[in-house]
Amino acid sequence: MKMKYRTYRTLKRAGIYVALGALTFIAVSPIFWMGLSSIRHLSEVFQVPPKIIPTSLDLTGYQEVFLYTPFIQCLINSTFVGLVATAASIAIGAAGAYSITRWQKRYSKFISQSVLISYMIPPILLVIPYFILLKRVGLVDTLSGLILTHVSFALPFATWLLTAYFSTLPRELEEAARIDGCTNFGAFIRIILPLSVPGIVAVAIFTFINSWNEFVYALLLVTSAEKRTITAGFYSLMGAEVLQWEPMIAWIVLITIPPLIFFVLIQQKLVKGLAAGAVKR
């Protein structure tokens, strides 16, 4: 009886590993395949039958992407847009989230719910009015205009996560600070912010990744080649008369690496934060 139970458990465990392995394989192998394709010779990428293990090493794609495509310009644009949108969203979002959690006024709940709903409004519904409105104020086809549109999704997201984060901090800390003669502002700057650095960093990284990956606004609100972001820049490469496969694969790998690395760094925190959000809301 005991023996039987043990075999059952071993079998069950093996089954779990096989199933988990299969799901993981489907999730990871395309990324892996792309990485391999970027460092092998082009003739091998589209070879029939395909070879799994590369037999050639060819990095001309990486060379070409820097020399013959506007990759660096796009990289600078994306980084600039991402940094400014993230900084603005964190600053405004942290202040708003603190006000919502600290004072809990009648309007606080209404605002935090509106913020959550704003986050649900998809880009395709906003891009049409953005196009006309940005045109009116002369910001269409500018990076400043693009930054504003990125704040439209980054700010609700940052506010939402920071509200959840601040509400986990013990109230007594601030009260103690105020008894010691701290102003409200002082308590926020000297007590709350330092304690929230890990949370703020995680939210900032995730906000930056979202901006980095954004495509619809970058495609439709920016038309000049020199203002394209890495995603819109890749799209224009896709539409080229002569398809340049090698730099395209290199481009894809290069723009995938930053979010991948950042994400692995913050994933524990993010999963917890999302989990808290999913459970609470």
Added chain:
Amino acid sequence: MNKGRINLGWIDKRLDVIFILPLVIMMVGLVAYPLFFSIQLSLTNSSLMRPTAKFIMLRNYVEVCLDERFWAALVRSVIWTVGCISLQLAYGLAAALLLNQDIRGKGVFQVLLILPWTLPSVAFVQIWKWMLDPMGGIVNHLLYSLGVIPTYWSWFSKPHTAMGSVIWTYGWFAFPYVMVSILAGLKAIPQSHYDVAKVEGASALQTFRYVTFPYVRGIISIVLLIRTIWVFNKFAIIFLATGGGPGDATRTLPVLAYETGWQRFLIGKAASITGLMLVFLIIALFFYLKSVKFVEE
């Protein structure tokens, strides 16, 4: 005390309002007003080819509703949404249930399973286009050598596989969100419930039905609603993968709105299509807020 100090004190007393004001201004300026403006726009014959626009009441809406392409796109949007949601839920739920088992190396599996979700849309759509390429894509080769398909198949450019292929591509990207959310719900189930089920001699299926499912039901329904809102309005994936084609096989409502606004320059009419999409969104949000309340209670 100097004057500056008195002013600061006043600011500090009203810090609750001062801190929230920038947030409110930004949300009104960047979300509420543009949405309102979009509705206004949908009542005009605004066009990118013409500098002025005339108020034309509901004519755009009437024209859109009389256009059979709108209804065809709506049907495709529903197919797209149902397909994506089913795939993401099945994949995400399976992954979450497996990750919730008591095994070694869970953490590594979890990180790896989340990876697709970090990719930019341009990147993962292109990856799947290459993998499904008829001229030597690895998936075609794999399926061909396993005897699943008789010949290399052009997945994205054949009418009856295009929709399935974009659904698969998006599902591959989006399932980790479902997985993480459900996993959070699973973690909240007290171990004692499972122990009781074991003592009572419940089968694995019964344990899932009577212990696990009641706990995660609330979260699943919230995740489903959030995903429905996102998926229904998703534009980038289809645009990048097929551009709405071949023919009109994958032209969902967002693609139709894009074509109307950016290819035919009828921005007012495009706004009326997204206006109708907004109505669907509001209905979904209504149910979302209701189910959130339900779970909280």
